[in-house]
Amino acid sequence: MFAGHVGAALAIGRVERRVNPGAFVFAALLLDVVLWIFILLGLETVAIPGNFAATHQPEFVFPYSHGLLAATAWSLLAGIAAFLWYPHLGAAKLRAAAVAGLAVFSHWLLDALVHAPGLPLAGESSAKVGLGLWQTMPIALVIEAFIALAGLWLFLAGAKLSRGKKVWLSVLVLATLVFTIAGMTVAPPPPSATAMASSSLATLAIVCFLAGWFGKRAT
16 A cells, blocks of 8 residues: 555545645655654564465565554554644644644554454554455556545645646656555566665655645645
8 A cells, every 4th residue: 555545645635725735745754753763663563474476465564664563653643743743833833733643643543444354453472463455466556546545636636836847746646556566566576675765765755845846835
């Protein structure tokens, strides 16, 4: 789930237009940012199974980034950060904080939809959940495409952006969707966990930067 997270962030961002949508895209991708950093630090792990070419599903141990308890904590931290970061919003900064927290938590909800039971409720030894929609990949990708495109449409409707920025933001969402479909269908196995983490972090950084750039309103 990548394009779906971006689409969810844009849909959520519609609630508070005065915050750059790039901030909500970053919030919606935060759990993955934490995941890949923790993998590089050795705090969480990812393994490439032998059947990766058929499933395109790495095996994660990620209680500190993708556990329900951890996701709740990251959501609260994101809300606090947004509350402190946007003092100019006045009374509306509480809404911005709530929306930022919701964007973070939307990541866990969408991952719980597609992952096989592997998202721990608390620590790694706790019960794990996941509806496993990726086991029926065509349906999963159709749902993800719908979330991405619906989120884009909801955000662009009424957005005070130039036509050019709307076009480029649309291109960005479509590019993430193509990247997602390729990654879940035809991409070769990553050479190593470190390479996977590094390239994923770079991709996330680029997408967040471009979402912020294209979503910046004229002043």
